[in-house]
Amino acid sequence: MASDLDFYFDFTSPYGYFAAMRIDALAAKYRRAVKWHPILLGVVFKRSGMAPLTTIPMKGGYSLRDFARTARFHGIPYQQPAAFPIATQAAARATLWLQNTVGDSEAIAFAKAVYQAYFADGVDIGEPANLLRIASGLGVDGAALMEGISSPAIKDQLKNEIEQAMLRDVFGSPFIIVEGEPFWGFDRFDQLEAFLKNGTILD
Amino acid sequence: MASDLDFYFDFTSPYGYFAAMRIDALAAKYRRAVKWHPILLGVVFKRSGMAPLTTIPMKGGYSLRDFARTARFHGIPYQQPAAFPIATQAAARATLWLQNTVGDSEAIAFAKAVYQAYFADGVDIGEPANLLRIASGLGVDGAALMEGISSPAIKDQLKNEIEQAMLRDVFGSPFIIVEGEPFWGFDRFDQLEAFLKNGTILD
Numbered sequence: 001m002a003s004d005l006d007f008y009f010d011f012t013s014p015y016g017y018f019a020a021m022r023i024d025a026l027a028a029k030y031r032r033a034v035k036w037h038p039i040l041l042g043v044v045f046k047r048s049g050m051a052p053l054t055t056i057p058m059k060g061g062y063s064l065r066d067f068a069r070t071a072r073f074h075g076i077p078y079q080q081p082a083a084f085p086i087a088t089q090a091a092a093r094a095t096l097w098l099q100n101t102v103g104d105s106e107a108i109a110f111a112k113a114v115y116q117a118y119f120a121d122g123v124d125i126g127e128p129a130n131l132l133r134i135a136s137g138l139g140v141d142g143a144a145l146m147e148g149i150s151s152p153a154i155k156d157q158l159k160n161e162i163e164q165a166m167l168r169d170v171f172g173s174p175f176i177i178v179e180g181e182p183f184w185g186f187d188r189f190d191q192l193e194a195f196l197k198n199g200t201i202l203d
Numbered sequence: 204m205a206s207d208l209d210f211y212f213d214f215t216s217p218y219g220y221f222a223a224m225r226i227d228a229l230a231a232k233y234r235r236a237v238k239w240h241p242i243l244l245g246v247v248f249k250r251s252g253m254a255p256l257t258t259i260p261m262k263g264g265y266s267l268r269d270f271a272r273t274a275r276f277h278g279i280p281y282q283q284p285a286a287f288p289i290a291t292q293a294a295a296r297a298t299l300w301l302q303n304t305v306g307d308s309e310a311i312a313f314a315k316a317v318y319q320a321y322f323a324d325g326v327d328i329g330e331p332a333n334l335l336r337i338a339s340g341l342g343v344d345g346a347a348l349m350e351g352i353s354s355p356a357i358k359d360q361l362k363n364e365i366e367q368a369m370l371r372d373v374f375g376s377p378f379i380i381v382e383g384e385p386f387w388g389f390d391r392f393d394q395l396e397a398f399l400k401n402g403t404i405l406d
Binding site for chain 2: 044047048049050051056057058059061062065066069070072073166169170171172182184185187188190191194201
């Protein structure tokens with residue numbers, strides 16, 4: 001089997017959400033698996049000097065429009081969250097904890113459910129109680145999850161994961177790396193698919 | 204006939220170049236005309252706080268790779284210019300002068316030739332002598348052009364055009380506005396085409 005796709009995302013990233021809704025099907029079409037890597041853009045932006053899209057003069061209003069329009073264009077349910085962007089440490093740590101203690105497929109199901117709760121159903125995913133509810137709905141032991149995400153070990157693990165991502169020049173969300181080839185943005189899924197299909201972006 | 208497309212671009216923008224190679228054909232397919240508006244990203248970035256892509260930590264190297272890869276993906280000749288990004292006042296003023304004194308179609312032919320010289324043929328378009336040569340090749344009076352682009356009137360006109368663009372929240376290149384709907388980036392040409400075809404980005 002060919003190499004996996006490394007998929008980096010922040011839970012407060014609309015384009016990360018769109019990618020999350022589509023990446024497993026795209027990878028499966030070309031017999032690839034996906035490794036899901038939650039990161040925190042706030043940490044990454046400190047190093048790059050970049051800023052959240054909606055805070056940038058002139059670009060902010062356009063971005064809000066583009067989130068909704070891109071969702072419609074691709075047929076993905078979308079509702080701009082009232083609180084945006086938000087801190088997503090708890091959701092990222094919960095995803096890592098599930099990967100560590102339950103399994104990758106459960107962690108992926110959780111990550112997708114968290115994204116949908118935030119971007120389609122108006123749930124505040126910055127609130128740990130809401131993460132617990134989502135996890136419980138998937139059959140995960142909520143009390144164990146809450147304990148897990150507040151442990152120093154999981155906090156260190158997330159810091160380390162983000163550091164590793166930045167060593168690979170991951171500067172945004174979504175960001176996919178496969179066989180050393182980096183793709184930034186949901187709008188590079190066409191080039192990503194060409195790469196998976198042909199092993200190159202053909203001349 | 205339906206409204207024209209307003210097409211904003213900076214001559215040092217690779218994605219602006221890709222858009223320039225494709226926008227007239229796209230518009231013609233839906234019986235639209237295109238108004239070409241040269242702008243200067245340096246002026247726009249002062250207001251937005253944004254920076255040239257290749258100067259951003261981590262993102263810089265990716266951007267260079269994405270320019271070349273996007274060109275290959277779309278079958279557009281591309282060679283990363285040795286001097287990049289550059290100041291493009293002279294090229295922008297020359298385009299305006301051609302619009303004023305010769306005609307829109309000549310100005311568009313000139314703009315396309317300038318883009319190709321810079322991004323496909325390794326010509327330094329920051330150098331007025333090279334602009335003169337390009338213009339002469341299109342049958343334009345080079346001496347008149349050189350005089351025209353150093354006039355205070357054309358300098359004021361460019362400043363004013365950029366100010367007008369920023370009043371419409373044009374924050375990047377390429378940027379297209381049609382019937383009030385804004386599209387930023389060559390990677391939004393799919394949504395732009397859907398809009399031209401259907402009058403909306405359909406649900």
